[in-house]
Amino acid sequence: MDLKKFTDKLEQLNFSDMHLRDFFLTWEHTPEELEAVFTVADALRELRENNVSSKIFDTGLAISNFRDNSTRTRFSFASACNMLGLTVQDLDEGKSQIAHGETVRETANMISFMADVIGIRDDMYIGKGNAYMREVAESVQEGYDAGILEQRPTLVNLQCDIDHPTQSMADMLHIIHEFGGIENLKGKKVAMTWAYSPSYGKPLSVPQGIVGLFTRMGMDVVLAHPEGYEIMSDVEEVALKNAEEAGGKFTKTNSMEEAFKDADIVYPKSWAPFKAMEKRTVLYGEGDQAGIDALEQELLEQNAKHKDWECTEELMKLTKDGKALYMHCLPADITGVSCEEGEVAESVFDRYRDPLYKEASYKPYIIAAMIFLARVKDPVATLNKLVEQDTKRFQE
Amino acid sequence: MDLKKFTDKLEQLNFSDMHLRDFFLTWEHTPEELEAVFTVADALRELRENNVSSKIFDTGLAISNFRDNSTRTRFSFASACNMLGLTVQDLDEGKSQIAHGETVRETANMISFMADVIGIRDDMYIGKGNAYMREVAESVQEGYDAGILEQRPTLVNLQCDIDHPTQSMADMLHIIHEFGGIENLKGKKVAMTWAYSPSYGKPLSVPQGIVGLFTRMGMDVVLAHPEGYEIMSDVEEVALKNAEEAGGKFTKTNSMEEAFKDADIVYPKSWAPFKAMEKRTVLYGEGDQAGIDALEQELLEQNAKHKDWECTEELMKLTKDGKALYMHCLPADITGVSCEEGEVAESVFDRYRDPLYKEASYKPYIIAAMIFLARVKDPVATLNKLVEQDTKRFQE
């Protein structure tokens, strides 16, 4: 086994600014930085598939803070940290004093004495999640500058109100592999479309993350949703600017059919309207439970008007050769399986199960690559060293 | 320190089919395979007692899924995984999306990208626990076959509705040591008997596991319980067949005295009637809480008719030389200590406390041995390598 094709690629890329830098939003990183993440992720996977240890930490903690339920991202983060030698210590706010009004600054420092990484998922409230992450990052920076922390832990955004970079990057790495290279994506049409779900209030970070990232690759990105299901306008502007810079397109439509037509990739997924989520954030802030319940009822009724937004076989036939790559962040609401009427027909989902699972399998490597690039000074040298050391991941 | 006596023994045994195989039920394994587990468990204990590391994984995850409360098994699993170098990541369904209707297949794959082992305890519902484990195992097999998982995690049954193999194997290893070798067990009489408990609904997996395993050793196994406390008939048939093949006996009685008479080993422990547990499973499925409450009341009343099923000093006197080895999976309901009237008299329990704790101490090694044999291609070579490497478990 050797990593030459990956280290050669890395040597052509400029990603020196990633060292000790947090990963908040994909659009804050240059295309070469993003490609460095994909390349390191592939290199780490190559190591593991050849039973070579990628442990770069002998000891060290990775703090996780899941402010919303999570199985997949929790396990992906645990896997990524384990692969690098970090031990995850969960900050469970339910169990901790943070729930009793402690300031973010103090807690951030108190938990970080041995922390190399802090991973946060905070996607529930519009205007809050990303802001909270930045506050944590600033707090530990201050602590580091004041000589309190021996290292400045880097922050990895495990999903916020704006972006879900570990998801969109894993999705993109899947596409890169499916299409045989990042250079083959230019001009490919991707339909990021809303889909009906019987549940309410699904986060916007996935569609936002997808249009914010996929437009970087010069793709023809179409965002489709019923009227009233707009995403954050800031992110739409990012997507427009991205498309222009990358020589691609970003368009919107209220027709699922139009989006699917000749698409190379479809990503049908439910989300809540941005304005409703803003309203919910205000209601939570006010502790107005009756208002929240009323909003939920209203949103469910609104959703129910759009049950025809389902990824059916008929719709799939509209795509390029009827064979577009179907994507989803999982779990999907599958009609007749996980719900009566949902985002996708059972037969469509079934046909794409293996690629969907494969898509998900990139997330641990994406997270590990983000950590690797943030912590390691000379990633090429360290990758080479791991190959030389040839420590077995497992003594078979 | 050397492991020669263990590796010599292993070289005489045929256990090649254990590699990459799950451990569901003891009676699915050959006697030589079971002896390989005992031998590796002893070898791992020898290593640890001599401060030699048995870490065979540099990184890697072990998934635990406790669908019922657990302290002992949780710590035994954690100890076993730690000893081998695996990091435990708990799948807490209360916290995870699995509670919201996600399919088993999907979750099993989503959590297994870096998993070498999955340990599951699911003993609450008759007909469900073992079936669930097999579904998980099939799911990760499919994921592995489809190239989604880089390794096929092996499943360890940490207690199901049918068997509790890590318990019965630890119990057996205790007996092997107490009686000076597996070859000394033939013809020994063991009384697996019901005992009164003021609590209701204790799992059947312990008595079933004991009669299913101990009959393999050519022992004279007596199952005793009041009428109405039958165990699964399938397991009784297994025990009968085992006894026949091993040249031992499997008999049943409704008299605790008869079972204790001349016994070399007694294992008095409460359990719920199989038929009642079947009924409870149906009631839970129907969400019939009133029915469940009524059943509980009924079972407590039924239990209360058999308060004389207590392991007293008088009963102990009936055993071989009055000195049978008293066993229990712990915690026991001790009369006058943990309850007013229970499974065992305080003086009996007190006299056997040290052996009981020793009995429990084998469980981490049994679990580690099951994992070792499932993951390692050439266990003898790997054991020898650990001795050669002589990495200290702890730099004293």
Add this chain to the structure above:
Amino acid sequence: MDLKKFTDKLEQLNFSDMHLRDFFLTWEHTPEELEAVFTVADALRELRENNVSSKIFDTGLAISNFRDNSTRTRFSFASACNMLGLTVQDLDEGKSQIAHGETVRETANMISFMADVIGIRDDMYIGKGNAYMREVAESVQEGYDAGILEQRPTLVNLQCDIDHPTQSMADMLHIIHEFGGIENLKGKKVAMTWAYSPSYGKPLSVPQGIVGLFTRMGMDVVLAHPEGYEIMSDVEEVALKNAEEAGGKFTKTNSMEEAFKDADIVYPKSWAPFKAMEKRTVLYGEGDQAGIDALEQELLEQNAKHKDWECTEELMKLTKDGKALYMHCLPADITGVSCEEGEVAESVFDRYRDPLYKEASYKPYIIAAMIFLARVKDPVATLNKLVEQDTKRFQE
């Protein structure tokens, strides 16, 4: 990097009795033993700051048992264990069978088969916490003596009803560094004073721990509180005896001003009256919720009479050159920040934020040093070996 100044110091100290010994109360240890803890803590910090691994355990478990909510101590314990190579396994009594009447002795042994350390926080009930810890320690000693446990895990008191040694020792190490050495503390005046808080029932272990430890250094320790807020009289006696032996002072006053006057160090912090806490313990034992609620109301009213016990700028001016070192175990009740009226004025707290966080940063090292000294036979030799091995904590 070398550790010579630390190992030279250790060679002058007699701390041979610390090996395999639990750490319950600072006053059970000799001054030389305490200095050994400070010295090893500094040595471990030096190693980490120079990226040298201090991992002395290849595998092994550290059991944590937090019977009260905790973020800081939980993370400090996790950090300390990680630094030494131990994996933390939490005994969550809510999830475990211990909640169902299992005896302490049994559980202590059942969880300790692979445990090198047990860390317990149990500070809620007067007369219970420390007693519980000792019961656990005795239980594992018995298990070790009976050949059940292969190692005798050592117990670290992570806060009990009497003392909070990891806090007071971290506080002291902070002072040692602030004042340029342990030899500079003699005669320094420290004001351990009560302060107003809108919450009730804060543990007494911090003030008790401080007066019990700081009097060992020959300091002039003043304990100040309103009438009715007495601490345990046993601890006051310890402090008096300490002061006499060390050539320092231990006095009491009901005036915050008097305590602050010319103080070199101030430690204003709320706590509940000892007698009220005793009463609460009885009420809990009786399950008297109405009584508990009434007591809470009573204590809040009693607290509210002493809102003038706040660490203000005016009070700080009374201290030595107006520049006493302000200390707190955190989180503090900051007036206008975390509550309307609290323990400390915002401007005072803000001025001391960096030293306060630095103070907290010593705790992981203090805990690691306690474990190191309890487990390692020849600490100087092992420290030297870590330097020689020069394993990188992190492959930068």
